Structure formats: structure tokens, C-alpha cells
């Protein structure tokens with residue numbers, strides 16, 4: 388995978404807010420209101436700051452959110468701007484997030500992919516993620 392060295396991957400800063408909102412709007416166009424980008428950022432920062440930003444010339448070109456609950460690590464909302472895709476940036480962001488989770492003591496990283504987004508499975512497979520025989524369940528409590 389080709390590297391794009393002009394892109395820096397670093398923790399989220401307050402000044403990234405508009406750029407991250409823009410990125411997530413582009414990458415996840417049919418987002419339900421409870422996943423509205425600005426709301427996601429505020430809710431995440433109220434708990435911890437595990438948001439990674441890929442920046443190129445002060446533009447947010449990629450991002451990922453991670454979480455560690457003391458048992459498992461999770462990745463959420465990985466996105467790369469369309470014009471920056473297929474240059475290895477998604478891989479670099481995930482590797483940074485995985486390293487952060489490892490530093491926190493995490494030994495297993497999970498993620499969910501929507502059934503209508505199956506091509507992302509090929510992306511995660513290149514990183515060694517494998518499909519597991521689990522039933523994914525959820526409960527809305529809002």
C-alpha cells in the first residue's frame with residue numbers, strides 16, 4: 388500500500404471540528420439524527436478524546452473514532468475524503484487507532500460494518516480483521 392507522507396495523523400483538536408463534521412457528512416450521507424457529526428463529537432469528547440485526525444495542509448482528510456471500555460476496543464466512523472482514498476490513508480489511521488488502544492491495555496479490537504457496506508470488509512481484511520460468528524445486538528435507550 389502506497390504511503391502519503393504529506394498527511395499527518397494526530398489526535399483531534401478543537402480547531403478540527405468543522406473539518407471533521409464536513410468529512411463525516413460526506414462519508415456518511417444518510418446518517419440518522421442521533422449520529423449527527425457535531426453531536427457525535429460533543430458526546431465523544433464528554434467521555435474521552437480518542438478521535439484521530441488525518442490532516443493534510445490543514446484540511447481534515449480522514450478520521451476515526453476509537454473506544455476502550457476496559458475489556459474490548461472498538462473502532463467507529465472511519466472515513467477518508469473521497470479524493471484521498473486508495474492511497475493507504477485508511478490503513479494508516481486504523482493502525483494509529485489500534486496502537487492507541489494497545490497502549491491503553493486493549494488486547495482485542497472489534498468493529499461493526501453495516502450490511503449494505505460490504506466493500507469495507509475487504510478494506511478491514513487487508514489489516515487482518517476477520518469476520519466472527521457473532522450475532523450483533525443493540526437496544527435503543529434514548
Ligand SMILES: CC(C)(COP(=O)(O)OP(=O)(O)OC[C@H]1O[C@@H](n2cnc3c(N)ncnc32)[C@H](O)[C@@H]1OP(=O)(O)O)[C@@H](O)C(=O)NCCC(=O)NCCS
Nearest residue numbers: 414464465466467472473474475476477478506509510513
Ligand atoms: C473505508 C475507507 C476509510 C478506506 O479508506 P482508504 O484510505 O481508501 O483505504 P486504503 O487506501 O488504506 O485501502 C487499503 C486497501 O483496502 C482495500 N480497499 C480499500 N477500499 C476498498 C474498496 N472500496 N473496495 C475494495 N477494497 C478496498 C484495498 O485492498 C486497498 O488497497 P489498494 O488500494 O492497494 O487496493 C474509505 O473508503 C471511506 O471513507 N469510505 C466511506 C466511509 C466508510 O464506509 N467507512 C467505514 C465504515 S465505519
